[in-house]
Amino acid sequence: VAIIRHDVDKKPENALKMAEIEHSLGIKATYYFRTTKGVYHKKIIMKINEMGHEIGYHYEVLAKAQGDKKKAIALFEKELQELRTLVPVKTICMHGSPWSKWRDSDLWEDYDYSDYKIIAEAFLTLDYNSIYYYTDTGRRWDGGLYNVRDKVKTNLQSKEVRSTYELIEILPTLMEDISLNSHPQRWHDSYGRWLFELVGQNIKNLAKKYFLKSRNQ
Numbered sequence: 001v002a003i004i005r006h007d008v009d010k011k012p013e014n015a016l017k018m019a020e021i022e023h024s025l026g027i028k029a030t031y032y033f034r035t036t037k038g039v040y041h042k043k044i045i046m047k048i049n050e051m052g053h054e055i056g057y058h059y060e061v062l063a064k065a066q067g068d069k070k071k072a073i074a075l076f077e078k079e080l081q082e083l084r085t086l087v088p089v090k091t092i093c094m095h096g097s098p099w100s101k102w103r104d105s106d107l108w109e110d111y112d113y114s115d116y117k118i119i120a121e122a123f124l125t126l127d128y129n130s131i132y133y134y135t136d137t138g139r140r141w142d143g144g145l146y147n148v149r150d151k152v153k154t155n156l157q158s159k160e161v162r163s164t165y166e167l168i169e170i171l172p173t174l175m176e177d178i179s180l181n182s183h184p185q186r187w188h189d190s191y192g193r194w195l196f197e198l199v200g201q202n203i204k205n206l207a208k209k210y211f212l213k214s215r216n217q
């Protein structure tokens with residue numbers, strides 16, 4: 001089994017392009033949309049859904065409510081309801097902003113997402129001891145060093161993968177299921193925008209490395 005997940009943090013038009021490419025290859029993926037301005041693009045969300053992809057809710061309510069869980073769950077209900085006026089939503093995935101003080105999935109220490117007819121949370125429901133998890137966070141596939149929130153608990157020993165070419169080589173050799181997460185805003189078809197992402201992300205990775213270091217001290 002391969003779960004193809006996309007966190008749509010920015011640039012919904014990139015998500016639409018990616019959805020079209022996958023659709024043309026017969027691949028069904030899940031697109032987790034934030035409800036923030038500039039990302040929450042109703043037409044694009046519905047279009048992606050019509051292609052047969054799943055739409056999920058990329059929630060960040062605990063961060064928005066500055067850690068107030070009561071406020072956060074009310075906001076969760078409201079945003080989920082709004083998204084459900086467009087498309088069916090059965091799964092959710094926290095948006096793990098590296099700079100935020102709050103981990104959004106902590107909301108489920110006090111509340112139960114199944115009360116909202118949600119069947120899975122991408123970080124909590126899956127058992128990553130039997131699923132290899134690869135994410136493009138930090139603009140690399142093995143960015144553990146730079147990764148603040150986009151992490152899973154696992155005993156599996158992942159093979160080191162730096163480039164997408166390496167990933168393509170390795171995937172068929174893995175004996176377990178896989179979960180692959182990519183952010184459509186990082187993927188470009190022009191050299192200029194690709195270079196911009198490269199330089200920008202290298203600077204951000206350095207910042208994240210020192211941020212993690214200072215937090216662990």
Ligand SMILES: [Zn+2]
Pocket residue numbers: 007008009058094095096
């Ligand atoms: Zn996100």
